[in-house]
Amino acid sequence: MQQNLSRHADTALSSDCLRTRTHLHAFVDGELTDHDDAGRALADLVAAHLGTCERCARLERQLHAMRAALRATGRRERGVVRATPSLRARAAAILSSH
Numbered sequence: 001m002q003q004n005l006s007r008h009a010d011t012a013l014s015s016d017c018l019r020t021r022t023h024l025h026a027f028v029d030g031e032l033t034d035h036d037d038a039g040r041a042l043a044d045l046v047a048a049h050l051g052t053c054e055r056c057a058r059l060e061r062q063l064h065a066m067r068a069a070l071r072a073t074g075r076r077e078r079g080v081v082r083a084t085p086s087l088r089a090r091a092a093a094i095l096s097s098h
């Protein structure tokens, strides 16, 4: 995965960039466990791309910062952001009905 990617700095997003951005939220959450059609772990592909693409790496840092801020807010206002038990039960019922 050590292609000459630096020359893409000011060009349109590559397919690697698009794939990385598609999966970046799940990657940052540690929930990216899928594989691509070739059986490669998407988390490995995203990690490899982030090591070679500054634009995507910057996006990852922004996502991390945003999530850290959200967690801090959630701790301060736990009673406000937490779903009620009845809401959880309804969500679970909806999810299990499909």
Ligand SMILES: [Zn+2]
Pocket: 016, 017, 018, 020, 049, 053, 054, 055, 056, 057
């Ligand atoms: Zn990229």
